[in-house]
Every structure is written in structure tokens, then in C-alpha cells.
Amino acid sequence: MHAMQYEITLPADYDMGFIRARVAEKGHLLDDFAGLGVKAYLVRERGVDGSPVNQYAPFYLWTSPQGMNAFLWGPGFQGIVRDFGRPVVQHWTGVAYEEGRAAGNVARAAVRRRTPVEAGADLPRLMAESVESVTRLAAAEGVVYAAAAVDPRTWELLTFSVWDHASPDAPGDVYQVLHLSQPERKLLPRGRQW
Incomplete structure (x- = not known):
């Protein structure tokens, strides 16, 4: 599993209705994309859930690097580049994945938490703790995955x-989910990724 996200920060007075309309019009185009486990079409709006910015920031979980590369070098990402400029694409190697108690529910919100790994950290222990953390998180009320x-x-x-209700009580940046494309979500390997 590979995780990927790019963030497009927009002006403070930007009408986020344009992003909502874009996702409503084009979001379904990845609903059958090979190699894509799930894409969460995410936005943050300035002043909502503590967000200091307006931002479009889709988050991907890929089942294969070929799928990720096909997207990045294909027409979908080139449309982003054409309309907003080429964003930095962040990517991470998978540690753990779990379906949540609310796996069948409609996604409403997402939370992303980024934590620096200290230079002296015990990496095997930290990764094992992360797996346990994902298992506990997935068992929480309202978690989709x-x-x-x-x-x-x-x-x-x-x-x-990803959560089935707005404003989840979890640490991190809170996003609104506009759409989920999940053609290969069932193929995402569950649990520990090594």
C-alpha cells in the first residue's frame, strides 16, 4: 500500500463552491481506476473545524505503484497541473490499514495527523505501535477506515x-469528504504491511 496526497491551498476569499462543483462533475472518473484502493476528495475551508486555509487536498491509498504512476503521468493529474499548477506530491509507504466499524457508511470527514519520527526512535517498536493505533482507531464509533x-x-x-460524521473528535487536520472513489478498496491489505 502507498499513501499519497497533494495540497492546493487557495486564496482566503476563494469560492469553495468551484471545488465542490469540480468534484461533483469529475469525481466519478476514478471510480474504476486500476490500482487505486481509495481516493478521498478532501477540502478544508478557512474557519471551519479550525482550518486556517481554503484547501483542496485529495488523499489516496494505492494498491500498486503502477496505479499511482499511471495516475501521476496520466490525464487526471495533468488536469490538476493545468488548472492549479504542479503541486508537491507527498507520498508515504504503508504501515497499516483497517476497515472501520462504519465501513459501509457514507464518508463525511477525514482526519490527517502528521508526526515527526525522532532520530533516536526505536523504529520497529514505533511501527508496531502504529499498527496497534490503527486497529484501535478503526474500532472507534463512526470510523469508515x-x-x-x-x-x-x-x-x-x-x-x-475517514469518518461517517462531520467534526470527528480525533487529533489532526480535519477535512470534509466530498466523494470517495474506491475501486480496489477491498484489495487494500489489512493489518500490518510488512
Whole structure:
């Protein structure tokens, strides 16, 4: 599993209705994309759930690197580049994934938590704790799915969860989910990723 996200920060007075309309018009285009486990079309609006910015920030869980590459070099991402400029694409290698108690429910919100991994950290222990954390998170009321991943270049641990209600009580950046494309969600490997 590979996690990926890019963030497009928009002006403070930007009409987020344009992003909502874009997702409503084009979101379904990845509903059968090979290699894509799930794409959460995410937005943050300035002043909502503590967000300091207006932002479009889709989050992906890929079942294969081929799917991720096909997207990045294909027409979908080129449309983003054409309309907003080329964003930095962050990516992390998978640590854990679990379906949540609310797996069949409509996604309403997502929470992304980024934590630096200290230089002296016991990596095997930290990764095992992350797996346990994802298992506990997935068991929480209202969680659709949860994942953890790490960027070994910057040594950042990422925890990501999707919820069936707005404003979940979890630490991190809170997003509104506009749509989920999930063609290969059932193929995402559950539990520990090594």
C-alpha cells in the first residue's frame, strides 16, 4: 500500500463552491481506476473545524505503484497541473490499514495527523505501535477506515482516518469528504504491511 496526497491551498476569499462543483462533475472518473484502493476528495475551508486555509487536498491509498504512476503521468493529474499548477506530491509507504466499524457508511470527514519520527526512535517498536493505533482507531464509533504510513525520507509518520460524521473528535487536520472513489478498496491489505 502507498499513501499519497497533494495540497492546493487557495486564496482566503476563494469560492469553495468551484471545488465542490469540480468534484461533483469529475469525481466519478476514478471510480474504476486500476490500482487505486481509495481516493478521498478532501477540502478544508478557512474557519471551519479550525482550518486556517481554503484547501483542496485529495488523499489516496494505492494498491500498486503502477496505479499511482499511471495516475501521476496520466490525464487526471495533468488536469490538476493545468488548472492549479504542479503541486508537491507527498507520498508515504504503508504501515497499516483497517476497515472501520462504519465501513459501509457514507464518508463525511477525514482526519490527517502528521508526526515527526525522532532520530533516536526505536523504529520497529514505533511501527508496531502504529499498527496497534490503527486497529484501535478503526474500532472507534463512526470510523469508515484508518491507515498509517511513513515517509522514510523526512521521517514523518502519518495517520489517516475517514469518518461517517462531520467534526470527528480525533487529533489532526480535519477535512470534509466530498466523494470517495474506491475501486480496489477491498484489495487494500489489512493489518500490518510488512
